[in-house]
Amino acid sequence: MRFVMIFAVAVAAALPARAEVKIEEVVSPGGITAWLVREPSIPFMALEMRFRGGASLDAEGKRGAINLMTGLLEEGAGDLDARGFARAQESLAASFGYDVGDDSLSVSARFLSENRADALELLRKSIIEPTFADTALERVREQVLAGRRADAKDPNEIARLTFDAMTYGDHPYATAYEGTIESVTALSRDDIVAAHKAVFAKDRIYVGAVGDITPQELGVMLDTLLGDLPETGAPMPKPAAVTIEGGTTVVEFDTPQSVAIFGQNGIAQDDPDFFAANVLNRVLGGGGFESRLMTEVREKRGLTYGVSSFLVPQDYAETVQGQVASANDSIAEAVNVIRDEWARAANEGITQEELIGAKTYITGAYPLRFNGNGPIARIMVGMQMLGLPIDYIATRNEKVDAVTLDDVRRVAGTLLNPDQLHFVVVGKPVGLADTATD
Numbered sequence: 001m002r003f004v005m006i007f008a009v010a011v012a013a014a015l016p017a018r019a020e021v022k023i024e025e026v027v028s029p030g031g032i033t034a035w036l037v038r039e040p041s042i043p044f045m046a047l048e049m050r051f052r053g054g055a056s057l058d059a060e061g062k063r064g065a066i067n068l069m070t071g072l073l074e075e076g077a078g079d080l081d082a083r084g085f086a087r088a089q090e091s092l093a094a095s096f097g098y099d100v101g102d103d104s105l106s107v108s109a110r111f112l113s114e115n116r117a118d119a120l121e122l123l124r125k126s127i128i129e130p131t132f133a134d135t136a137l138e139r140v141r142e143q144v145l146a147g148r149r150a151d152a153k154d155p156n157e158i159a160r161l162t163f164d165a166m167t168y169g170d171h172p173y174a175t176a177y178e179g180t181i182e183s184v185t186a187l188s189r190d191d192i193v194a195a196h197k198a199v200f201a202k203d204r205i206y207v208g209a210v211g212d213i214t215p216q217e218l219g220v221m222l223d224t225l226l227g228d229l230p231e232t233g234a235p236m237p238k239p240a241a242v243t244i245e246g247g248t249t250v251v252e253f254d255t256p257q258s259v260a261i262f263g264q265n266g267i268a269q270d271d272p273d274f275f276a277a278n279v280l281n282r283v284l285g286g287g288g289f290e291s292r293l294m295t296e297v298r299e300k301r302g303l304t305y306g307v308s309s310f311l312v313p314q315d316y317a318e319t320v321q322g323q324v325a326s327a328n329d330s331i332a333e334a335v336n337v338i339r340d341e342w343a344r345a346a347n348e349g350i351t352q353e354e355l356i357g358a359k360t361y362i363t364g365a366y367p368l369r370f371n372g373n374g375p376i377a378r379i380m381v382g383m384q385m386l387g388l389p390i391d392y393i394a395t396r397n398e399k400v401d402a403v404t405l406d407d408v409r410r411v412a413g414t415l416l417n418p419d420q421l422h423f424v425v426v427g428k429p430v431g432l433a434d435t436a437t438d
Helices: 065-072 082-091 113-128 134-151 155-167 181-186 189-199 215-226 274-286 292-299 331-348 352-369 373-386 392-401 405-415
Strands: 024-027 033-038 044-052 095-100 104-112 205-211 247-252 257-265 307-313 318-327 422-427
Touching: 024 215, 033 215, 033 373, 044 113, 044 373, 065 095, 065 134, 065 189, 082 113, 095 113, 104 113, 104 373, 113 215, 134 155, 134 181, 134 189, 155 247, 155 257, 155 318, 155 422, 205 215, 205 373, 257 331, 274 292, 274 307, 274 331, 274 352, 274 392, 274 405, 292 307, 292 318, 292 331, 318 331, 331 405, 331 422, 352 392, 352 405, 373 392
Parallel strands: 033 205, 247 422
Antiparallel strands: 024 033, 044 104, 044 205, 095 104, 257 318, 257 422, 307 318
């Protein structure tokens, strides 16, 4: 479950869909760095802040604390209770969002230039002075618990949790960042306060700003907004060892359709071969109806409505994963076809026609990501977290265009490993053995 608070904004403000984005680096007087795209023609601003570590910084035995804490940030701050906080946002035509995942906690804000000072003060209170009131804590806790109870009956979530537990060993990635029913039930207010201190610190901030503001104004704003944070937070996790091995795990579940998550070791996003891997994945399973997996599993054999693969380059581990669903009496065939396509790509690579099609799509779709102030702010924060250069937006498509057929074939031979590919299947599959029990 993710907690995002969105209110209607009184103005529709967006930059044109384009990739020609001029970014300026701003360092506040207090030493906080941000990337800025100025757009003075629109009296509106989008601000994206991300704190590295996210839910992976949960203390031992306190799984779910950071997720629960994130859900409480909009439930009262300073001298405002939850209702007062919501009314204040609405009166300012401001929109705040709070989200958490395995690798980061993000805070998003949208507000009019004329309301900037008041909107930022309200946002500051939510970050620096959340109340974590007991009534709000119990209400949000029950929301989380309801989600966990529902997940326990969801075959897709069961498959995901089983796959992660097998893949990431004793790393936080191995467990759901929302926590378990038992861990969330046991969390105290003191645990929530400790979770806040673990995440919100100056040594892990990344900021992107787009809109009607000068570099000097942004610097002052950052210190006002974030200057009271502690210098350091909890230590970052160590890298996860991807421990999954080839095979099949069957989890019995009473359903007419089996669902499967499959995966193996992957590739880091800062690897020089990542662009070639991205092209490869587009052809194999990331290209919708144009991908090989969709052609072979759905179009030719009618075994599924959908099948896909995707690169998962997290901060502390890299995998290639995929998912498929099929009737219990056909999932075994679907698994075999996917394995065969995995091996064919590993052994043969892709064709020149496939290369051109994948590169055309990847480069053509990229400018469409820049369809508003908010998306641009988020992209800039992501770039910073990956350590990408400030001119990456202008040069990214050149790197994709530079990928050759030999590059993709070479990467396919080293990245894709059909012998390591593991399937977690949840359902009542016919003719599919659990290799762990053989």
